[in-house]
Amino acid sequence: MPRRHIHVTGAAEAAPLRAALRELRTTLDLPADPAGPDAFPPEVLAEAERAAKNPRPPSDPYHLAEPYDATDLPLFTVDPPSSTDLDQAMHLSRREGGGFRVHYAIADVAAFVAPGGALDAEAHRRVTTLYFPDEKVPLHPRSLSEGAASLLPDQTRPALLWRIDLDEDGTAVATDVRRALVRSRAKLHYAGVQRDIDAGTAEEPLALLKDIGLLRQERERARGGISLNVPEQEIEAHDGAYRLAYRAPLPAEGWNAQISLLTGMAAADLMTASGTGVLRTLPVAPDGAVARLRRTAQALRIDWPHHTSYAEIVRALHPADPAHAAFLQECTTLLRGAGYTVFTDDEVPDPFVHAAVAAPYTHCTAPLRRLVDRYAGELCVAAVAEAEPPEWVMEALPGLPREMAEGTRRQNTVERECVDILEAALLKDRVGELFDARVVDVKDREPTVGTVQLDSAGLAVIARVEGGGNLPLGERIRVRLTQADPGTAKVLFAPA
Incomplete structure (x- = not known):
C-alpha cells in the first residue's frame, strides 16, 4: 500500500537540511548516521557477519526435503536504480492451454536470523526500515539487507519461492510456496522497464509484466479495490536554491505492485484456509472521511460527481497534474486504521478484509524491510505443507500486532516530520514573501x-x-x- 515518498536530489549535503534530519533521528532514538559503524550494537553486527557467511534455513518441521535448486529459473528484480535491499525477484511465463504462471522469489530472512538471537531481538526493536530523504535506517544490518540476504543479480540466495497460476483473466487458480535456492539474472529499474516495454523490445518474461499487471488492475477494479498512485515529492538544488516538485509514478511501478498484491492475497488465502495467520486489515472508511475528501476535491477543482464512487474518481486522476497529485496525497488519510490481526485455531476474524484491497490480504513480500513478513512467509510454508507452524513463529505471533503498530507510528512520524523539514528547507530564505x-x-x-x-x-x-x-x-x-x-x-x- 502507498506511502508518502520523499527523495532528495543534489541537496543532501545542504548543511541546515542534513543537520535537521540528523537531529530528527536523534530525537526519535535512531542512529544519527545510519551508515556508520555505530548503527547497530556490536553483538548484532557480529551475528550478522556470521550468518552472512553461513545461512541456515530454520530446522525443518515440515518433513520436506532440503530447499530445492531453482537457480536455473531466470529471475529478475525491478526496483529503483539505487536500491540494493532487494526483497523480490520474479519470472513470468505463459501456461500451456492459456493463462500465466508467476514465480516470485522472496528473500528468506529466516535463513539468516536465528530465533531468540541478538539479530532477532534487534529486528523486533526496529520493526521496519525507516526511510529519510538522505538516508535509511535499515531493519537488518547492511551486510544482510544489502548483501548476503538480498536477491542481487548473479548470486545464489535462499528464498521462499512462490508459484501462482493465473487463468486468462488474471484470476489466481493455484498457489504453491516452498524454500528454494534462487539466482537472479538481472537488476532492472522502472524507467528502463517502461522504456523496453513501450518500445516492444522487452523479452516475454518482462513484457508479461504489463499484460499481467493490467489484468490484475482490472480484477482489482471489478472487486472494488483501490491502488493509489501517490506521487513522490522530490527536492533538488537548482541555481543555488531548492525546488520541490511531484514525480508521477510510471505505469510499470503499478504493474510491479500488482505482483506483490497478488502474492499478499494468495498468502492471506493460504493462512485463512489453514486457520492460523496474521492479516493486514483495514476497516471501511467512515462517511465523514470520504466527505472531507469531497471537500478537498472541490477545493482543488477536481470534478467528483455524486454518482461517482471514491474508487472511480481515484482511477481517473493523473499524478502528473499538481492538483491531482495533492489530492492523492490527501487520499492516504483513508488508510488510517490499518493494522494487523492475528488468528489461531480456525478463529478467522470478522471482518478480515483490507478495505482498499477489497479482499483478504497480508504483508509477506518485504522481509528485509518489515518484521511481520518473515513470520507471514513461514506461516504460508507451513500451510502448504499442511503442518503446524514452528514454535518460534507461534510464540512471537500474539505480539506482532502491537509491535507493528508501534513501528507504523514511528514510520508515520518520520514521514510527517521529513516533509515538514524539506518544506522548511525549501522556504527558509523566503520568510515574509x-x-x-x-x-x-x-x-x-x-x-x-x-x-x-x-x-x-x-x-x-x-x-x-x-x-x-x-x-x-x-x-x-x-x-x-x-x-x-x-x-x-x-x-x-x-x-x-
Missing part, C-alpha cells in the same frame, strides 16, 4: 485555520495557514510565509 495559494481544507470548528497548496512552479508545498478571517474553501488567496525553519520543522502561512 507573498505567494499565490489555494485553500484546500478548513477546520470545521476553527474556520480561520486550514491548509493551503501553493500555486507556484517548483513549490509542491501543502502547509498550514492561520490568522485573519474565515478561510474561503476552494478559493485562491494570497498568503504570507511567516515561519520556515528546518530546525523546528514547521512551515506556517498567514492570509495576506
